[in-house]
Amino acid sequence: MSFDLGPALLFCPADRPDRYRKAADRADAVILDLEDALLPANRARARGLLVGHPLDPNRTIVRVNPVGTPDFALDLDALDETMYRYVMVPKTVSAAELEALARFEVIALCETATGVLAAPSIAAAPNVVALMWGADDLVASLGGSSSRFADGSYRAVARHARSAVLLAAGAHGKAAVDGVFLAIPDLAGLTAEVDDAVASGFRATACIHPSQVGVIRDAYRPAPAEVAAAWAILEAAAGEEGVFAYQGRMVDAPLLRHAEAVLRRAEVIPPGLDQPPTEATD
Structure with missing residues (x-):
């Protein structure tokens, strides 16, 4: 899997079928919530609407209720x-609770202290x-009251959790999805946050408003200058053995993988590079 x-993954309330198609048309995938x-x-009505207003299953995610709740069992009945x-x-707090979803491809939300600490084992689950x-x-x-400072930046505990989930996903070859940016008018703040997500290795970013989709897509799509620079580094590496100097900068294997990642995001894959780079071992 x-x-x-x-x-760009756009949330849409599942009790608003009038928004289903609009969300699907504007984003790369829609999350029916x-x-x-x-x-x-409204959840019972939403389940009926979910069944009665189908979207493309290849571009649709359904966010169910937490495992073990009465709503979760009813959500699964609707999904069937x-x-x-x-x-x-x-x-999500453990890999074991995801066994009930073995027939699905799961995006596990680690959004509690327990879930973040269990992220490595959750990422290892075969259906995740x-x-x-x-x-x-x-x-x-945690009993706190705010995840961000007044300037919009994350508090230390949120930054730690973000990194922990990204590392857990990467360690098991799974994708990492960055969380939502709630300040809808602050597109500059969103841009900075998504730029950081892309550079750090996230594969997608969730959002709550259609106006955020374009910002996310632009951040994940490398600029022509980035693509040209990536090609140049890889071409310079041809025939080199080990580390080499290029334009006054040392280039080694990790920097070549950075260049390959840029070309993948640009959907320009170098010949012979059919698979994502594996985790390096020292």
Whole structure:
């Protein structure tokens, strides 16, 4: 199993079928939300709408309710009446609880203290294709009141969790999805955050408003100058044995993998490079 969605994943409340198609048309994939986007009283109706208004299953994720809740069992019953195979599981705390979703491709949300600490074992679960993290639920699980400072930057505990989830996903060859940016008008802040996500190795970013999709796509799509520079480094490496100097800079194997990653995001794959780079061993 693999994660071939993204880079812009747009949440849509599952009780708003009038928005389903619009969200699907504007983003790379839509996340139909049966959990936090709804009032609990609306979930039963939302499940019926989910079944009655199908979207492309290759570009649709359904966020169910947490495993073990009454709503979770009802969500699975509804999913069995659809063609959807991507399921986002909120507040995931262990790999064992995902066994109930063995027939699905799971995006596990590590958004509690327990879930973040268990991220490595969750990422190892065979039906997990990606990990995502959530700052605000995490801070709530700790008894805190805010995941960000007044300037919009993350507090230290949120930065730690973000990195921990990214590392856990990468260690097991799974994709990492960055969390949402809630300040919708602050596109500059979103740009900075997504630029960091791309440079750090996230494969996609979730968002809550269509205006954020273009910013996310632009950040994940390398600029022509980046693509040209990546090609130049790889061409300079041809015939070299080991580390070499290029334009006054030392180039070694990790920098070549950085260049390859740029070309993958640009969907320009160098000949003979059919698979993502494996984790380096020292």
